[in-house]
Amino acid sequence: MKPTNQKNDVTIELGTKTLKLPRLSGSIGPDVIDIRKLYNESNLFTFDPGFTSTASCESSITFIDGDKGKLLYRGYDIADLAKDSNYLEVCYLLLYGILPKKDDLLSFTQRVTRHTMLHEQMIYFFRGFRRDAHPMAIICGVQGAMSSFYHDSLDITDPWQREVASIRMIAKLPTIVAYAHKYSIGQPFVYPDNALDYAENFLYMCFSVPTEKYESNAVLNKAMDRIFILHADHEQNASTSTVRLAGSSGANPFACIAAGIACLWGPAHGGANEACLDMLKKIGTVDNIPEYIKRAKDKTDPFRLMGFGHRVYKNFDPRAKVMKESADEVLNLLGIENNPILQVAKELERIALEDDYFVEKKLYPNVDFYSGIILEAMEFPTSMFTPIFALARTVGWISHWMEMNSDPDKKIGRPRQLYTGSLHNEYIPMSKR
Numbered sequence: 001m002k003p004t005n006q007k008n009d010v011t012i013e014l015g016t017k018t019l020k021l022p023r024l025s026g027s028i029g030p031d032v033i034d035i036r037k038l039y040n041e042s043n044l045f046t047f048d049p050g051f052t053s054t055a056s057c058e059s060s061i062t063f064i065d066g067d068k069g070k071l072l073y074r075g076y077d078i079a080d081l082a083k084d085s086n087y088l089e090v091c092y093l094l095l096y097g098i099l100p101k102k103d104d105l106l107s108f109t110q111r112v113t114r115h116t117m118l119h120e121q122m123i124y125f126f127r128g129f130r131r132d133a134h135p136m137a138i139i140c141g142v143q144g145a146m147s148s149f150y151h152d153s154l155d156i157t158d159p160w161q162r163e164v165a166s167i168r169m170i171a172k173l174p175t176i177v178a179y180a181h182k183y184s185i186g187q188p189f190v191y192p193d194n195a196l197d198y199a200e201n202f203l204y205m206c207f208s209v210p211t212e213k214y215e216s217n218a219v220l221n222k223a224m225d226r227i228f229i230l231h232a233d234h235e236q237n238a239s240t241s242t243v244r245l246a247g248s249s250g251a252n253p254f255a256c257i258a259a260g261i262a263c264l265w266g267p268a269h270g271g272a273n274e275a276c277l278d279m280l281k282k283i284g285t286v287d288n289i290p291e292y293i294k295r296a297k298d299k300t301d302p303f304r305l306m307g308f309g310h311r312v313y314k315n316f317d318p319r320a321k322v323m324k325e326s327a328d329e330v331l332n333l334l335g336i337e338n339n340p341i342l343q344v345a346k347e348l349e350r351i352a353l354e355d356d357y358f359v360e361k362k363l364y365p366n367v368d369f370y371s372g373i374i375l376e377a378m379e380f381p382t383s384m385f386t387p388i389f390a391l392a393r394t395v396g397w398i399s400h401w402m403e404m405n406s407d408p409d410k411k412i413g414r415p416r417q418l419y420t421g422s423l424h425n426e427y428i429p430m431s432k433r
Contacts, residue, residue: 069315087228115171116192135180144258178205199225233396273368276307307369323370
């Protein structure tokens with residue numbers, strides 16, 4: 001990790017008192033004001049709902065430049081990684097900070113592969129859920145339950161145990177997610193096949209059945225691998241911050257990642273691609289698009305086009321550029337003629353890239369839009385979109401958890417508040433209320 005550099009202090013005038021706070025500079029991005037001593041020296045907190053102007057930690061994993069539409073994993077451009085790398089190599093990069101040599105990647109891949117199976121008793125957890133349970137509810141529960149099976153990797157003070165837990169979660173999340181899918185559609189669980197690549201094995205566990213020979217498809221395997229790469233990490237987003245906050249208490253790694261999965265479930269976060277497909281289904285046919293475009297432009301109408309624009313990116317989402325290529329490849333392979341949802345998606349994409357209103361406001365199709373198209377074309381049910389996102393993001397959560405636990409200055413998270421409640425209420429006995 002490149003050390004932070006201190007620049008000239010920032011001076012704050014507080015009545016008759018002058019307070020000097022350090023100004024720190026990282027490798028890239030805005031400088032930050034170090035306010036750690038603010039409360040002790042001024043009796044003041046900062047107020048920043050949503051933490052939109054607050055750096056909660058120091059990290060060397062991922063960087064986003066929203067204005068330029070740039071995303072870097074450990075300094076490597078996401079477009080280059082999606083084009084030339086594969087998901088397990090990206091996992092190694094995020095976890096260890098460097099691109100692996102050939103032997104290192106082979107060893108890492110073998111370690112992950114040897115952990116793909118779940119403890120057989122964990123199958124009973126799946127069968128305890130209602131058949132119509134949302135897959136996110138299932139994977140959140142099963143992920144948390146891993147701590148009751150893998151006792152030899154719970155000691156977060158032991159670097160080796162932290163690493164073993166990390167490898168286990170990267171290896172087992174595809175199996176957990178695939179089992180959640182199979183359970184929801186009433187098909188038998190399919191054990192992982194360690195002769196297959198990571199993404200290929202996931203699709204095999206999701207779509208193969210005992211009665212027929214499974215036909216692997218290179219285009220679909222590559223598209224799924226790209227989805228994993230593009231969703232692997234995204235800086236200090238809500239779910240990553242949740243993992244870090246849970247981890248700051250000393251919680252075991254399986255519980256911390258379960259917390260991240262729970263946060264990702266929200267429709268404003270990981271559920272955005274699911275919400276996007278729900279919107280496409282609501283539009284229904286290409287003929288209905290003009291009506292919904294008109295509604296999207298009407299500020300008084302609550303309707304919003306999901307899958308367009310991004311809170312961080314004020315330019316084209318760099319992940320969407322790569323995902324669009326995969327979407328085109330998948331649609332060319334599988335066709336869209338008989339799928340009205342995909343026809344609506346392609347027409348909406350055309351309009352968003354040409355219409356002055358969308359171009360001016362930079363409401364470009366984002367990664368959720370294109371990943372949703374791909375997963376719909378692959379015939380994943382919409383309810384599986386967010387679990388697949390969680391599978392991909394696991395390595396990012398783990399990398400931040402590992403980084404945090406390696407920090408000698410780690411402290412338990414404890415945000416402050418601006419209290420606006422009552423000052424003092426005297427208790428009134430029940431008989432007098």
